[in-house]
Every structure is written in C-alpha cells, then in structure tokens.
Amino acid sequence: MTRNAATRDGYGQALLDLAGNEKVVVLEADLGKSTKSLHFRKAHPERTVSCGIGEQNMLLVGAGLASSGFIPFASTFAIFTERAFEQMRNGIARPNLAVHLCGSHGGTHTGTDGSSAQSIEDLAVFRTLPNVIVLHPSDDVSTRLLTMQLAETNAPSYMRTARNKTPVLYDDMDPSAIQIGKGIELMDGKDVAIIACGVLVSESLKAAEMLQKEGIHATVVDMHTLKPLDGKLIEALVQRCGALVTAEDHNVIGGLGSAVAEYLVSNIMAPLEMVGVKDRFGESGQADEMLDLMEISSEFIAKAAKRALSRK
Amino acid sequence: MSKSVAELQEMARKCRVEIVKMVHRAQAGHPGGSLSEIDLITALYATRMRIRPQEPKWPDRDRFILSKGHASPGMYSILAEMGFIEHEDLKSYRVLGGICQGHVDMKWCPGVDFSAGSLGMGLSFGMGCAVAARLENSNRRAFVMLGDGEMQEGSIWEAAMAAAHHELGNLKVILDRNRIQNDDFCEEQMRMFDIPAKWKSFGWNVKEIDGHNMSEILEGLDFLEAEENCNGPSILIAHTIKGAGVSYMENNPSFHGAAPNDEQFHQAMIELGEVEA
Numbered sequence: 061m062t063r064n065a066a067t068r069d070g071y072g073q074a075l076l077d078l079a080g081n082e083k084v085v086v087l088e089a090d091l092g093k094s095t096k097s098l099h100f101r102k103a104h105p106e107r108t109v110s111c112g113i114g115e116q117n118m119l120l121v122g123a124g125l126a127s128s129g130f131i132p133f134a135s136t137f138a139i140f141t142e143r144a145f146e147q148m149r150n151g152i153a154r155p156n157l158a159v160h161l162c163g164s165h166g167g168t169h170t171g172t173d174g175s176s177a178q179s180i181e182d183l184a185v186f187r188t189l190p191n192v193i194v195l196h197p198s199d200d201v202s203t204r205l206l207t208m209q210l211a212e213t214n215a216p217s218y219m220r221t222a223r224n225k226t227p228v229l230y231d232d233m234d235p236s237a238i239q240i241g242k243g244i245e246l247m248d249g250k251d252v253a254i255i256a257c258g259v260l261v262s263e264s265l266k267a268a269e270m271l272q273k274e275g276i277h278a279t280v281v282d283m284h285t286l287k288p289l290d291g292k293l294i295e296a297l298v299q300r301c302g303a304l305v306t307a308e309d310h311n312v313i314g315g316l317g318s319a320v321a322e323y324l325v326s327n328i329m330a331p332l333e334m335v336g337v338k339d340r341f342g343e344s345g346q347a348d349e350m351l352d353l354m355e356i357s358s359e360f361i362a363k364a365a366k367r368a369l370s371r372k
Numbered sequence: 373m374s375k376s377v378a379e380l381q382e383m384a385r386k387c388r389v390e391i392v393k394m395v396h397r398a399q400a401g402h403p404g405g406s407l408s409e410i411d412l413i414t415a416l417y418a419t420r421m422r423i424r425p426q427e428p429k430w431p432d433r434d435r436f437i438l439s440k441g442h443a444s445p446g447m448y449s450i451l452a453e454m455g456f457i458e459h460e461d462l463k464s465y466r467v468l469g470g471i472c473q474g475h476v477d478m479k480w481c482p483g484v485d486f487s488a489g490s491l492g493m494g495l496s497f498g499m500g501c502a503v504a505a506r507l508e509n510s511n512r513r514a515f516v517m518l519g520d521g522e523m524q525e526g527s528i529w530e531a532a533m534a535a536a537h538h539e540l541g542n543l544k545v546i547l548d549r550n551r552i553q554n555d556d557f558c559e560e561q562m563r564m565f566d567i568p569a570k571w572k573s574f575g576w577n578v579k580e581i582d583g584h585n586m587s588e589i590l591e592g593l594d595f596l597e598a599e600e601n602c603n604g605p606s607i608l609i610a611h612t613i614k615g616a617g618v619s620y621m622e623n624n625p626s627f628h629g630a631a632p633n634d635e636q637f638h639q640a641m642i643e644l645g646e647v648e649a
C-alpha cells in the first residue's frame with residue numbers, strides 16, 4: 061500500500077525534530093495551522109513569534125533574529141511570501157542572512173481556494189535572488205530531511221510545500237540519498253529523461269509507466285532543489301537519454317523548466333519539452349482537476365516525452 | 373429601499389442558510405466570517421447601495437469591495453438575493469468553472485468589483501475607486517468591508533493614512549470586528565489595542581455598533597452617509613460574532629475555514645429555521 065501525505069506535514073515534523081537546537085525559532089503569520097508550524101508552537105511557544113497577518117514584518121523580524129545568531133523558520137502560504145519579496149531581496153538575500161522561508165499551499169494543486177491562492181511564480185521570483193537556496197520537495201519524507209538540512213546551511217532559503225496529499229516516495233529510501241542540491245533518480249530509462257519537482261514527481265512516475273507500456277523507457281528525476289541546480293546530473297541525463305522533459309506545477313516562465321533550459325543552452329544542448337502552467341492564472345477546482353485543466357497531469361507529461369523523443 | 377427591520381432580518385436569515393449550504397456542499401470554504409458579516413452586508417445592499425442588478429457594470433454604481441475575500445459565501449448570497457446572480461449559481465461555489473470562485477473575483481462573478489483573496493488590499497483599491505469618482509464628479513461611493521485580522525496588514529495603514537490625507541468623504545469602511553482570525557482569537561495572534569482610537573488618530577470618522585442589531589446597523593449606515601461625515605473617510609466598527617447564527621460555529625476559531633459535516637449541517641438548518649427539529 062502506498063502511503064499518501066502532504067509535504068507541509070513533513071515541514072511541521074522537521075520543525076519539531078529541530079527543536080533540540082535552541083537557536084531554532086519559528087515565525088508565523090496567522091497560518092500556522094495551515095503551514096504546520098503549529099506543532100512547534102504548541103511544543104515551544106517561547107520560541108515561536110506570532111507576527112499576525114503581516115508577512116513583510118515577519119521576514120525582517122527573521123532577518124534581525126538571523127543577524128543575532130538565531131535560525132529562523134518563517135512560513136505562510138507560498139502566494140503570500142511574494143508580498144514580502146523585496147524584504148527577502150534587500151533584507152535577507154543581500155546581506156545573506158540565513159532566514160528560512162517556507163511557502164505552503166503552492167501551485168494550482170492547492171485547489172478550490174482559486175487563483176488568488178495558487179502561486180505559479182514563487183519558484184521563479186525567489187530563484188532570481190542571489191544567495192537564496194530554492195527547494196520544492198515531492199513528499200513528506202524528503203521535505204522533512206531537506207528542512208532539517210536547511211538548519212545547517214548558512215544561506216537563506218525558500219521552500220515550497222503543497223497543501224494536498226500525494227504518494228509518499230521515500231519511506232524506504234536511504235536518507236543520505238536525499239541532499240540539498242542533488243537530484244534523485246527514481247526510474248532509469250535510456251529514451252527520455254523527465255525532470256520534475258513537487259507534486260508532479262509522482263505524476264511523472266505515472267507518465268513513465270504509461271510510456272513503458274508503449275515501449276518507451278524514461279528516466280524520472282526528482283529535482284527538489286531548483287537552486288543550486290544539479291548540473292552534473294543534467295549533463296548525465298543528456299548523455300544517457302538525449303531528450304529531456306521538465307514538469308512543474310508552476311508557470312513555464314521562470315521555474316524548473318527555465319532553470320534546466322538555462323543550463324542546457326550554456327553547457328550541453330538537447331531537445332527539451334517544458335510541462336508547466338502556460339502563463340495563465342488558475343481557478344477554483346479540485347487538485348486533480350486543476351492538474352488536468354492546466355495540462356500538467358501524467359498524460360500531458362507522457363505526451364511531452366514523446367514530443368521530446370521525436371526531436372532527438 | 374424602504375425595508376423594515378423585520379424584512380432585513382428575514383433576508384439575512386435566508387443568506388445565512390445559503391452560506392451554510394454553500395460551504396457544506398463544497399466541503400470547504402469560510403463560514404465564520406461570512407456569518408459575522410452578513411447582517412451588515414444585507415442592510416448595506418438592501419437599503420443603501422445605488423446599484424442596478426440588471427446592469428452590473430453601470431458606471432455610476434456604488435462599489436462594494438469585500439477585502440476579506442474569503443468570506444465570499446456571504447457576498448454571493450446577497451448578490452443572489454439582489455438579483456445579480458441566480459440562486460442556482462450558488463451551487464457553483466468552489467466548483468471548477470463556476471462563477472462563485474473560492475474568493476470573490478471580478479473576472480468571474482457579476483456584481484463583484486474587486487478580485488480579492490489576499491488580505492490588506494481592498495482598502496487601497498477602494499481608495500482608487502473613490503479618487504476616480506471624485507475625478508469624474510460622480511457622487512458614487514466606495515464601501516469596503518475589512519476583517520479585524522486583516523487590519524494587521526501594514527498596507528491597511530498606508531491606505532488609511534492616504535485616504536484621510538486626500539479627504540475622501542466618499543470612502544466608507546465597515547470593519548467586521550469578530551475577534552477571530554485564522555489560527556486563533558486576535559487577542560492571541562496579534563493584539564490591536566484601541567482600534568477606534570487608531571482610526572481616529574489616522575483622521576477618520578469613527579462609530580461603533582453591534583453588528584447583529586439591525587436597527588443599530590441602519591443607524592451606523594446613516595452615520596457613514598451623513599453630510600457632516602463626508603469631509604473625509606469614515607469607518608463603522610461593527611462588533612460581531614464569528615459564525616453568528618449557528619451555535620457551534622459561534623466564537624469558534626475552528627470554523628474560520630472549515631465546513632460542517634452532514635450532522636452539523638442538519639443542526640444548522642434547524643437553528644436557522646429552515647427545517648423543523
């Protein structure tokens with residue numbers, strides 16, 4: 061039986077696991093129940109700072125704490141992290157203060173709240189900031205491990221988590237295989253490589269199974285770290301497969317697809333098909349309905365793989 | 373325009389029934405803040421707003437901006453009562469392709485003038501509408517509904533300062549002071565101390581009312597419209613109960629953004645006088 065879980069739960073668990081480090085503090089902006097920092101708040105109210113509904117203030121409070129030697133973890137919905145973009149830019153990234161920002165409920169997969177809540181640009185905007193690590197894990201196990209690693213890094217970060225449950229991929233995985241900056245190969249095939257992040261990793265695995273029935277063998281990679289990007293792995297994938305697909309619940313402009321494309325044009329050329337939200341806003345719908353409406357579910361990933369193959 | 377207090381109360385009751393039905397059907401959404409605001413919105417729409425439901429884009433209409441856009445079931449229910457949309461449309465709340473999106477959206481639903489969902493944005497937008505009315509020598513007004521948790525956003529205070537600076541007498545705010553936000557009571561999340569004093573010190577005309585007492589609400593709306601209060605922006609601070617009208621939702625932070633189950637739904641319909649016990 062596959063277990064289903066939401067990545068935001070992995071984040072909440074990691075904060076609890078990190079609580080032994082007295083320097084770890086948690087910042088909230090009235091969404092702790094949703095981002096799952098509430099567990100830390102319950103266990104350690106003295107190290108939890110409620111900032112009310114005030115994301116801009118929250119980020120710079122984090123910067124002040126980081127400059128004083130603390131390790132702040134701040135969270136809100138992915139979409140509302142964007143409201144504090146310039147605080148992140150000038151107050152955190154520029155002085156390179158290790159504030160860890162988590163945006164939950166990312167992407168169109170977040171569902172019926174509708175377009176105002178469906179961030180499709182968060183990965184893009186934070187990827188443009190020097191010094192900032194950008195993560196978008198695919199399951200609760202990897203979210204937990206990556207969050208815990210963040211506490212050890214000396215750089216600011218942005219991590220997107222998802223609201224809704226998806227299949228857990230790493231219950232049986234050796235934890236040392238899950239490292240910031242290293243993509244994870246989940247399936248091995250020589251015809252085409254699908255590089256995905258977040259909720260589209262499990263969709264990509266489904267796509268690979270569909271392709272297998274047609275005799276097409278796909279490699280599937282969980283590229284949970286968008287920045288710094290695992291260029292070595294991309295190079296290996298190009299050499300092995302000769303054609304790539306990226307898949308993300310994010311605008312095709314600026315996200316994982318763009319990151320891979322940027323790498324390819326400067327290093328090693330190969331056909332690339334980018335599966336992502338086609339520069340449009342979402343609407344209210346169930347998570348699975350949204351993936352179909354945005355044309356980013358498994359069948360669209362499989363189709364893109366065939367297009368990439370045909371361009372070899 | 374001339375509706376009795378009893379008629380308004382009945383209208384608000386019907387809206388409450390629709391609010392609970394919408395959230396129950398969708399098994400998602402925000403009942404608490406919809407039920408706290410509904411008496412205020414009902415009185416505003418039924419007795420004050422200069423609108424033409426058959427011509428939702430009439431340029432000289434008063435604007436209503438639901439800045440706390442998650443409380444959309446409340447707004448959709450009154451739009452249906454006023455005839456902007458059909459009661460049947462309420463079934464499209466949070467359904468793919470439906471005009472009743474999770475958060476009110478001017479691109480989707482007739483009668484909605486502001487695409488909300490991100491808190492702290494509606495007052496600035498309302499100020500823009502008020503400035504536009506002034507530039508066009510129109511006597512239309514902009515009414516903005518704010519949440520109390522929402523008031524914690526810094527942008528609210530940028531707008532509050534600017535609106536007073538520009539003496540926008542055609543900008544009128546109603547604050548749904550239900551004392552609860554998403555995670556908890558405001559008192560736990562972020563204390564706001566003397567709210568009327570804050571607005572007064574920003575240069576606003578301020579009045580406090582009981583936001584569930586229909587006669588007081590009408591007096592409050594009189595205050596917003598009074599000639600002597602059109603020298604600058606005005607705010608009605610309405611003390612309300614989050615979840616008002618459904619006992620188990622009242623003053624309960626859990627029903628900020630959660631739907632009732634079937635049993636709770638049935639109980640709500642009894643309490644709202646829709647079905648017999």
Ligand SMILES: Cc1ncc(C[n+]2csc(CCOP(=O)(O)OP(=O)(O)O)c2C)c(N)n1
Nearest residue numbers: 090405489490491519520521522552553554
């Ligand atoms: C900028 C922003 N931050 C966070 C949220 C998430 N959120 C939605 S409703 C809510 C609480 C709102 O409380 P309040 O304004 O008091 O509304 P009400 O009690 O009337 O429902 C929060 C934090 C949001 N919509 N926008």
Ligand SMILES: [Mg+2]
Nearest residue numbers: 520521552553
């Ligand atoms: Mg409130």
